[in-house]
Amino acid sequence: MGKIYKNSNLGIYGTLNNISSFNLNFSNEIPIAKRNEINLGKAKILCNLEGDTIEEYEVEIENIYLNNDYDNKSMLIKIQDNRLLDKTGGIIQGMSGSPIIQNNKLVGAITNVLVNDPTRGYGVFGDLMIKEMTK
Numbered sequence: 711m712g713k714i715y716k717n718s719n720l721g722i723y724g725t726l727n728n729i730s731s732f733n734l735n736f737s738n739e740i741p742i743a744k745r746n747e748i749n750l751g752k753a754k755i756l757c758n759l760e761g762d763t764i765e766e767y768e769v770e771i772e773n774i775y776l777n778n779d780y781d782n783k784s785m786l787i788k789i790q791d792n793r794l795l796d797k798t799g800g801i802i803q804g805m806s807g808s809p810i811i812q813n814n815k816l817v818g819a820i821t822n823v824l825v826n827d828p829t830r831g832y833g834v835f836g837d838l839m840i841k842e843m844t845k
């Protein structure tokens with residue numbers, strides 16, 4: 711399928727051998743937000759919990775760590791969507807990497823869950839993932 715060239719705490723990076731065989735839809739591309747464009751408040755995540763359907767779920771960005779340039783805990787999020795809470799109880803294994811979107815821009819991706827509160831977790835900045843990709 712391809713080659714992974716980096717597996718870091720900021721994501722997995724690699725190349726695909728034959729991208730056309732994946733039937734990807736590039737019409738849904740969105741820009742990456744600069745961290746100063748990220749706001750506290752409503753956002754959404756994209757997640758596939760069953761089958762081939764990717765769904766949007768409402769989250770809230772509760773805290774932003776603007777000076778974070780070193781790990782995957784750039785922002786604290788809380789799941790607000792009752793559909794997701796009813797299905798999973800919060801952030802579960804396999805949701806890492808789910809995109810976090812605010813104002814039609816990618817602000818980051820889910821990285822960790824808080825063990826004592828699965829409705830909350832951390833996300834990494836999108837710009838930090840891009841920076842890591844080019845190292």
